[in-house]
Amino acid sequence: MNRLHNMSRADDALERLFRVTTVLSDAMAEDLAARGLTRARATVVAVLARMGPSNQRALADVLRVTPRNVTGLVDGLEGAGLVVRSPHPEDRRASLVSLTDAGAELAASLVEDERRLARFLFGGLDRDDLAAVTSGLDRVLERLAAPAFGELRREALER
């Protein structure tokens, strides 16, 4: 009975998580689109802002995407004037992808947007509630990183 109750609460929590995720990611995609950006390209801009000028191989690794995919993303961003390719100083096979001034400005603006969003979403919660949410999500992250998560997924596929 108690256990059943807890189980239904877990379902509720996951449902809330999915709803928050959906609404948030739709809104963010829409806002990026209004700036002429897609999610994938915005991610490249954010990664470049964090890592500094990088070759495409490094980008592919960080984005966990094929090198061919990076070619396309960088093509798009270069066309939009947000990044430039330059010859890699030490490896003539590679090119170095860097943010232009416009790209760096955009990256800063995305970071600022995120900060405002965080304050907007969580600013109304008092410290204890906020701490509870954050540490709850941390627990979830621990579960997601645990080997048991892999087992759960394997079991599901074997059913």
Added chain:
Amino acid sequence: MNRLHNMSRADDALERLFRVTTVLSDAMAEDLAARGLTRARATVVAVLARMGPSNQRALADVLRVTPRNVTGLVDGLEGAGLVVRSPHPEDRRASLVSLTDAGAELAASLVEDERRLARFLFGGLDRDDLAAVTSGLDRVLERLAAPAFGELRREALER
């Protein structure tokens, strides 16, 4: 000072939320792929399980996607034997999309997976922590539904 502290906590919470979302959605996409499904097609299956046999227009409205897009998704699912199109009994323009037995089985299995996932992710939290997370996410959902969220987004785009 106190305010600054709260602000950084809000950033932390949003960062956790994004990380949970990313890991979870990557894992789910991978699991669907192992079953030969994409996210978009799995959503159609879930919607059909919930709404029962539907015409494509209704699917387009619920999925918030163009009718043309539904054509493609249903084509794919029909090819995989998960849904069938049949003539609509009352409207000869429309077709009725229904889950096959295999489709219904898959839908049930997806629901079951989600329940297991919820228990796995949140089963370790005690009642109070779980309630705190759920109600925190509810507060976030309220903020996302508030007109102020629209204003925040408009301001960001005007910068």
Added chain:
DNA sequence: TATTGTTATACTCTATAACTATA
């Protein structure tokens, strides 16, 4: 030999526009 990034090809999701068959 191995690696970097490209061309070639293909699939999925998405959209708009024009069209057919029906309502």
Added chain:
DNA sequence: TATAGTTATAGAGTATAACAATA
């Protein structure tokens, strides 16, 4: 005249495979 679903066309993200230049 309006609606349901299609064909036609296009763009973005993703992937694998083959290849050229370079390490």
